[in-house]
Amino acid sequence: MTDLSVNLNVAALLRNRREHPWPDIVDLARIALKEGAAGVTVHPRPDERHTRPGDVWALRNLLDTEFPDRELNVEGYPDARFLSLVHEVRADQVTLVPDDPAQATSDHGWDFRLQCTMLSDVVATLKANGHRVSLFADPDADQMALAALTGADRVELYTGPFGGAHSDSVVEARELEQLASAAAAAEAQSLKINAGHDLTVSGTGKLIARIPSIAEVSIGHALFCDALTFGMAETVRRYLETCGSGPETRRA
Incomplete structure (x- = not known):
């Protein structure tokens, strides 16, 4: 079973275009969680172009009051502002990403050769405060x-190149094998595997079929694109079926 965490950044980006309270990301999160999503993901960047600290707090309140068995995953670069927020909001999982503030989206993992010492210090602090920690990683065994x-x-394997190869079966297969090799190497080190970026329903199915040990996928952009056609509830159900982690499975 692979858990689905619904990334809400796309909905917040749409909301911020007009500075209206809609789409309401708390309402969208509620729909996803009612359908059986294991949690929600946000990436509150310093420029607040999509989710903001206030959104993170609102989602924490939703989980505490209505879905206490689900998780809040907060992504970001580990500067002082971010570390203070995840501590105060009691993030269940903190996913550290090496983003420059100007980046449009996360598009590469950490260079562990260069940044191992810094990350070790941050990870130790986060774990001492009770957070599970995942590191955004390129699929490099x-x-x-x-x-x-x-x-x-955990490591969250960056699946962007795999997702981007949707129209080229040869490249897609090559990228999938690279992800599988990295996953095997991570598991050999007792790291659990998360994955995310540009995962469609079809791509998610192929990924999990090849790497069934994936603990969690975090999906936003493709999920909200599908929601324009199928609606939020039906789209979440489609992803959950692919992940094998619908409400019945969660209760089992």
């Missing part, structure tokens, strides 16, 4: 041993 040295619980 050679770096997984270094990732494990940081003390992190």
Whole structure:
């Protein structure tokens, strides 16, 4: 079973275009969680172009009051502002990403050869405060041993190149094997596997079929694109069916 965490940044980006309270990301999160999503993901960037600290707090309140068995995953670069927020909001999982503030989206993982020491210090602090820690990682098998040295619980494998190869079966297969190799190397170091970026329903199915041990996928852009056609509830159900983690499975 692979858990689905619904990334709400796209909905917040749409809301912010007009500075109206809609779409209401708390309402959208509620729909996803009612359908059986394991949690929600946000990435509150410093420029607040999509989710903002206030959104993170509103989602924490939703989880505490209505879905206490689900998780809040907060992504971001580990500067002082971010670390203070995830501590105060009691993020269940903190996913550290190496983003420059100017980046449009996360598009590469950490260089563990260069940043292992810094990450080790951050991971130790976060784990001492009770957070599970995941590190955004390129699908590079050679770096997984270094990732494990940081003390992190998980790596989130960057699936952007795999997702971007949707129209080229040869490239898609090559990228999938690279992800599988990295996952195997991570698991050999006792790291659990998360995955995310540009995962469609079809791509998610192929990924999980090849790497069934994936603990969690975090999906936003493709999910909200599908929601324009199928609606939020039906789209979440489609992803959950692909993940094998619908409400019945969660209760089992």
